[in-house]
Amino acid sequence: MDDDGGRRGLSMGQIIDHAILDRDGHRAGRVDDLQFELEPGRSEGDPPRLVLRAIVSGPVPRPMPSLLGGIARACYRLIGVQDPRPAVVDWSHVKAIDAFVHLDVERVAAGLRRVDEAVLRYVGKLPGAGRE
Amino acid sequence: MLTYSRLRGLAVSSDDGQPRGRVLDLIVAPDGEDMVVRALLVVPHRFALLAGRFKPRPKTTTIPASHIAAIDENGIRLRGNDG
Numbered sequence: 001m002d003d004d005g006g007r008r009g010l011s012m013g014q015i016i017d018h019a020i021l022d023r024d025g026h027r028a029g030r031v032d033d034l035q036f037e038l039e040p041g042r043s044e045g046d047p048p049r050l051v052l053r054a055i056v057s058g059p060v061p062r063p064m065p066s067l068l069g070g071i072a073r074a075c076y077r078l079i080g081v082q083d084p085r086p087a088v089v090d091w092s093h094v095k096a097i098d099a100f101v102h103l104d105v106e107r108v109a110a111g112l113r114r115v116d117e118a119v120l121r122y123v124g125k126l127p128g129a130g131r132e
Numbered sequence: 133m134l135t136y137s138r139l140r141g142l143a144v145s146s147d148d149g150q151p152r153g154r155v156l157d158l159i160v161a162p163d164g165e166d167m168v169v170r171a172l173l174v175v176p177h178r179f180a181l182l183a184g185r186f187k188p189r190p191k192t193t194t195i196p197a198s199h200i201a202a203i204d205e206n207g208i209r210l211r212g213n214d215g
Contacts, residue, residue: 009161009170012136034136036169038203047198047211050169052160053133062137091167 010097012052020057020112021100028107029116032061032086055094055101058086059115080118087111134203141181143207144174144195152210154181156192169197172208 012034020028033056039049059076060069076084089103089110096102107113123129136158144152153174161170173192175181183190201211 009159010167011157011159011173013140013157016136036134036136036139038134047200048202049163049166050134050158050197050200050203052167052169056135062135 015097015101018097018101019099020055020107021102022107022110022112023104024106026107028103028110028112029057029087031055031101032057035088052091054091055089056086057089057112059084061086076115076118079115079122081114087114139203141178142203144172144210145207146210147201152195153193154178155208156181156190159194171196172200 015031015034018031020031022028034052035054035056037051037053039051041047041049059081060072063069064072073084087110089105089112093103093105093110094101095104103110108117139158140155142155144155146152153176155172156175157173158169159171159173160167162168172195174195175183175190175192180190195210199210200208202209
């Protein structure tokens with residue numbers, strides 16, 4: 001057992017719910033979950049490695065009970081998100097982490113704006129939405 | 133693929149089935165090109181897991197990720213019983 005040596009590193013609990021900024025510095029949602037891949041050890045006898053692969057952000061990012069998940073997906077469809085799935089951004093696009101998680105991709109290209117765009121379309125249809 | 137939300141709260145047990153606690157958090161660090169889990173922060177029971185959401189520095193045991201033998205839906209199994 002290692003009492004403190006293993007603590008040197010980045011705590012994943014501190015990344016969850018961090019705001020994401022895209023390459024242009026625009027807000028692109030929050031980190032809702034993280035994906036890991038369990039790789040076998042590099043040689044025989046080596047322990048398996050848990051490798052951080054991606055950030056998950058967007059609608060219904062975590063498995064939900066079928067009824068709740070169904071209601072959540074129906075709500076997203078109501079506002080115009082036809083395929084309510086979260087965006088998965090490869091960890092290689094993460095350039096820095098401070099108060100924000102900085103990406104090197106543009107937020108629309110990464111699929112991080114689908115809900116926002118749907119809400120804007122919905123709000124834009126409301127009477128008086130175009131007025132100053 | 134394993135997700136953080138799924139790993140958090142998983143039961144940790146030693147090779148002989150002795151329960152060690154539940155995963156509160158994961159610590160990652162660079163390993164070459166990859167970011168690799170270096171340690172599991174484990175709390176002794178489910179209630180401590182809940183308390184960990186509200187306490188800034190909950191009491192945890194750090195288990196090096198090199199002690200992981202296997203991960204499945206039943207939890208994380210460590211090598212040997214000294215994990």
